[in-house]
Amino acid sequence: MIEPITSEAAPDPQEQDSLQAHFQPHISADEIEQVYHLKRAQPLLQVFTALFHGGFDGVLVRLLVLRELAAETGVTSFTRADINTRLGYLLPESLETVLMRLRSNQLLAWDAQQAVYRVTPMARNVLSAIDALLALGKEEDSSDMGFLLSQVAGAQVMGGVTVDQLNHLLGRLMELTEEFSDAIASGSEFRLRASQAKWHMACDWVEKGSEILRAITTDENADSATHKAAQAIGRAQSALLNMQGMFSRALNQIERQRVHLGQSGLSTTDIKRWLLEHEDLASLALGAIDQPVVPLFITPAEMIDVAETELMADRVNTTVSNGLPTGTDAPTTISDGPAMQQELDDWLARLSDFAALGNFPSIADEGPKSIQAHESLLPASFAVASYRASLLPLLGDADEARLQGATAELARLPVTFSPQDEMVQLPDLEVAAMSLASLSLSLNPEGDKSDE
Incomplete structure (x- = not known):
């Protein structure tokens, strides 16, 4: 007969005493939820203990044997000869030890009547969970949200999503939000760009999880705790998506403060990136110093001669010329750097003129209430149009409006920027297509500007 898998195990008094030794004397371990x-999941936890207890090499061999046997779908039972043939690359002593450990921990069932081994259902469940982790580990997921979201999605399909699964996902979202906030506060360009790439990947997972959360919140059979956890995840996702403007402002600030090395085209960012590519910075000094500094020693008499010569040379130069020197024109220099501040001032003047009372198109009754954003961005080169478009999210930004400078004046303009998730094709030589958006005059407390 096949050995049954026991679902409940009687607690060992010695084990109970050792567990109580970790708690305060006045608190019983059984009082903790x-x-x-x-404890109720003791059989399953003992299975993981049997697999992963000991060194990594031993764990690898146990998983190898169990995965090889579970991968065989043609048969459901294995004789010892079948196992020896399939795992002939292992030593007989090592294979015997592994089989004994798997059998004693209910991962393999031994049928004494037919003298065959069978893989238990619990072993297949454990291998399925491990395979899911291994499969996600092969993919590029720096946000580490794929497995958590897959667990929630699978549980939702089966109708058994738990609050703990949702809380794990919520905790990861909070950790990512805090990590991105720290990167923005650091002011490091390299850390900002790395966090921005990670943020884009996290947003991809957020889009995939929105439908799952929508199904949970609209499920009438879900309890209140599940609804609250799903709503909290939705708020955390919104906070995560709203960090796009914070990344853009931080990177724009770094771009304005970038230091260029003369007219070489190189900046401090390029130098730092080049240095980061070298694992051993000390090796860059090899050959830079040809020989050590050799000191020169002279006598006091020679020092007096040199000092006298220098003194007399200065006196001759000061007594030769009388009166003021003739004036000369200062040399004319041309800056080759990009006039970003001038471009920002021109763009601000253009939007200010756009928002003026007599120039806004909606002043006339027959005029449109808003205009397309690309009509205000073009005509311009691709670089200028991209720079102008990056400043549009600042319109109406309360945090930016409290500051000083040109961007703060831009944020205080009574113009509303409304983007859409569509693209519009443009008959322009520089820009082929652009996201569809509109610019409209903001309403004052007493009515529209057109009513004045």
Whole structure:
């Protein structure tokens, strides 16, 4: 007969005493709710202990044997000869030790009547969970949200999503938000760009999880705790998506403060990136110093001769010329750097003129209430149009409006920027297409500007 898998195991008094030794004397371990849930899952936890206890090499061999047997779908039972043939690359002593450990921990069932081994359902569940982690580990997921979201999605399909699964996902979202906030506060361009790439990947997972959360919040059978956890995840996702403007402002600020090395085209960012590509910075000094400095020693008499010569030379130069020197024109220099401040001032003047009372198109009754954003951005070169478009999210930004400078004046303009998730094709030589958006005059407390 096949050995049954016991679902409940009687607690060992010695083990109970050792567990109580970790708690305060006046607190019983059985009073902790999480201890109760973990004790109830003792058979499953013992399976993981049997697999992962010991060194990495031993764990690898156990998983190898169990995965090889579970991968065989043609048969459901294995004789010892079948196992020896399939795992002939292992030593017989090592294979015997692994089989004994798997059998004693209910990962393999031994049918004494037919003298065959069978993989238990619990072993297949454990391998399925491990394979899911291994499969996600092969993909590029720096945000580490794929497995958590897959667990929530699978549980939702089966109708058994738990609050703990949602809380794990919520905790990861909060960690990512805090990590991105720290990167923005650091002011490091390299850390900002790395965090921005990670943020884009996290946003991809957020889009995939929105439908799952929508299904949870509209499920009438879900309890209140599940609804609250799903709503909290939705708020955390919104906070995460709203960080796009913060990344853009931080990177624009760094771009304005970038230091260029003369007219070489190189900046401090290029130098730092080049230095980061070298693992051993000390090797760059090899050959830079040809020989050590050799000191020169002279006598006091020679020092007096040199000092006298220098003194007399200065006196001759000061007594030769009388009166003021003739004036000369200062040399004319031309700056080759990009006039970003001039471009920002021109763009601000253009939007200010756009928002003026007599120039806004909606002043006339027959005029449109708003205009397309690309009509105000073009005509211009691709670089100028891109720079102008990057400043549009600042319109109406309360945090930026409290500051000083040209961008603060831009944020205080009574113009509303409304983007859409569509693209519009443009008959322009520089810009082929642009996101569809509109610019409209903001309403005052007493009515529209057109009513004045």
